[in-house]
Amino acid sequence: MKVIQNALITVYHKEKLDVIATELHRLNINIFSTGGTYNYLQELGIPAKTVESLTGYPSIFGGRVKTLHPVVMGGILYRRENPDDIKQVEQYNIPSIDLVIVDLYPFEDTLKQTDDESEIIEKIDIGGISLIRSAAKNFNDVLCVPSQEYYPNIIEILRKGGATSLEQRKQFASYCFKVSSHYDTVISNWFMGETHLRYGENPHQSAVFHGNIKDCFEQLNGKEISYNNLLDIDAAVSLINDFDKYTFAIIKHNNACGVAIRDNLLDAWKDALAGDPVSAFGGVLICNGKLDAQTAEAINTLFFEILIAPNYEPEALEILKSKKNRIILKQKNFNLPEIQYRTLLTGVIEQEKDTSIEMVESLNYPTQQRPTQAQMDDLLYANRLVKHTKSNAIVLVKNGQLLASGMGQTSRVDALNQAIAKAKRFNMNLSGSVMASDAFFPFSDCVEIAVKEGIVSIIQPGGSVRDKESIDACDKAGISMVFTGIRHFKH
Numbered sequence: 001m002k003v004i005q006n007a008l009i010t011v012y013h014k015e016k017l018d019v020i021a022t023e024l025h026r027l028n029i030n031i032f033s034t035g036g037t038y039n040y041l042q043e044l045g046i047p048a049k050t051v052e053s054l055t056g057y058p059s060i061f062g063g064r065v066k067t068l069h070p071v072v073m074g075g076i077l078y079r080r081e082n083p084d085d086i087k088q089v090e091q092y093n094i095p096s097i098d099l100v101i102v103d104l105y106p107f108e109d110t111l112k113q114t115d116d117e118s119e120i121i122e123k124i125d126i127g128g129i130s131l132i133r134s135a136a137k138n139f140n141d142v143l144c145v146p147s148q149e150y151y152p153n154i155i156e157i158l159r160k161g162g163a164t165s166l167e168q169r170k171q172f173a174s175y176c177f178k179v180s181s182h183y184d185t186v187i188s189n190w191f192m193g194e195t196h197l198r199y200g201e202n203p204h205q206s207a208v209f210h211g212n213i214k215d216c217f218e219q220l221n222g223k224e225i226s227y228n229n230l231l232d233i234d235a236a237v238s239l240i241n242d243f244d245k246y247t248f249a250i251i252k253h254n255n256a257c258g259v260a261i262r263d264n265l266l267d268a269w270k271d272a273l274a275g276d277p278v279s280a281f282g283g284v285l286i287c288n289g290k291l292d293a294q295t296a297e298a299i300n301t302l303f304f305e306i307l308i309a310p311n312y313e314p315e316a317l318e319i320l321k322s323k324k325n326r327i328i329l330k331q332k333n334f335n336l337p338e339i340q341y342r343t344l345l346t347g348v349i350e351q352e353k354d355t356s357i358e359m360v361e362s363l364n365y366p367t368q369q370r371p372t373q374a375q376m377d378d379l380l381y382a383n384r385l386v387k388h389t390k391s392n393a394i395v396l397v398k399n400g401q402l403l404a405s406g407m408g409q410t411s412r413v414d415a416l417n418q419a420i421a422k423a424k425r426f427n428m429n430l431s432g433s434v435m436a437s438d439a440f441f442p443f444s445d446c447v448e449i450a451v452k453e454g455i456v457s458i459i460q461p462g463g464s465v466r467d468k469e470s471i472d473a474c475d476k477a478g479i480s481m482v483f484t485g486i487r488h489f490k491h
Contacts, residue, residue, distance in 0.1 A: 136176035222327030
């Protein structure tokens with residue numbers, strides 16, 4: 001246990017500071033503090049010394065520099081059991097600072113109150129954040145309280161005598177980096193630009209996009225982009241980036257309901273729409289070629305939310321702008337982040353983005369029958385699509401066209417049956433089609449169902465302990481199946 005002898009306090013919010021200061025005084029702990037905090041302690045009648053009495057320098061530049069001084073930082077950072085550090089402490093008459101209490105300038109609250117850039121800039125805390133990081137780094141010897149949120153914690157410690165354990169100091173260090181990380185993220189987002197959206201996933205939820213949409217797109221027409229729009233836009237861009245040939249895709253609720261590869265955009269559009277003309281209503285459309293007038297005429301007959309293309313012919317734009325609320329985006333050349341983040345419970349998880357694209361060379365061929373070249377083209381195409389489909393996912397493809405998909409099901413059989421039912425609903429001929437699965441088949445039932453519907457080749461990761469059952473089912477029916485070795489769950 002380490003006993004606190006000297007404390008440094010520099011806080012913006014003073015609520016409950018009187019309780020902390022009273023406990024520090026009761027324990028005969030010396031207090032050093034900065035301007036406003038020092039004055040507050042004087043009003044309470046609590047003895048304290050100014051930081052200036054340590055540094056020999058006044059607060060300068062309108063308070064921008066108060067605690068950034070070797071005496072202050074040295075008193076926090078020096079290692080109490082390091083002989084060289086101890087010699088320098090004695091040489092330069094640096095006092096030991098064992099407790100640091102900081103409450104940062106309210107940058108986040110300031111953003112809510114004003115758009116005045118100069119006022120916002122002045123609420124970027126420099127000294128406070130430096131004290132927090134320094135004290136947290138030296139948690140072996142120093143306890144740091146990084147915000148008023150943790151005032152009750154330090155009050156409890158002080159009321160129990162003020163001695164701290166290494167475990168406690170390390171725990172507080174974790175609080176410190178949590179506070180500093182959030183604080184810096186808010187500042188970074190402000191500098192990058194942020195967009196307050198009309199609402200979140202539902203009208204009763206508020207939402208903000210932390211980033212600059214203008215880095216990704218030039219908006220040529222339409223209303224403000226919504227939270228749900230952004231989710232679909234991200235899904236659309238992620239999908240289209242996996243294709244080189246002329247491709248048109250229709251996205252609804254983050255999943256593709258129509259996709260086709262053709263020799264020109266007009267044919268790609270027609271065949272993408274044919275896959276599910278009902279779900280396409282109000283969808284997000286994306287293509288990877290310059291949109292021409294003829295294709296624009298065809299698209300213009302459908303109600304849709306958003307159209308994304310790398311470029312547009314002037315006549316095409318004139319046609320598409322006939323609806324004032326229709327969002328038309330010109331996609332810029334930008335890279336999607338390689339790391340994905342998601343908040344859950346009390347933290348954040350991160351993972352690498354799934355950028356794997358399986359090629360012919362990496363496939364395994366476990367069945368007696370091998371795919372024809374045309375089937376192989378469809379298999380690789382279907383495998384790219386299933387990667388962008390919510391699990392459990394099954395995708396059915398024929399001649400470069402998405403016939404149907406089953407998505408978000410709790411069983412793979414349900415996903416397959418959903419896809420088959422949908423294909424039949426829109427009069428799609430499954431005979432000669434191929435099937436892609438985002439994960440392995442635990443049983444042979446999916447293969448058996450596929451065979452009955454005329455599916456002639458299958459692509460899946462493989463890896464089930466019962467792979468042989470699916471292989472045998474394929475061999476019995478005389479169809480081919482390939483293994484990728486790569487699973488593409490999407491949750």
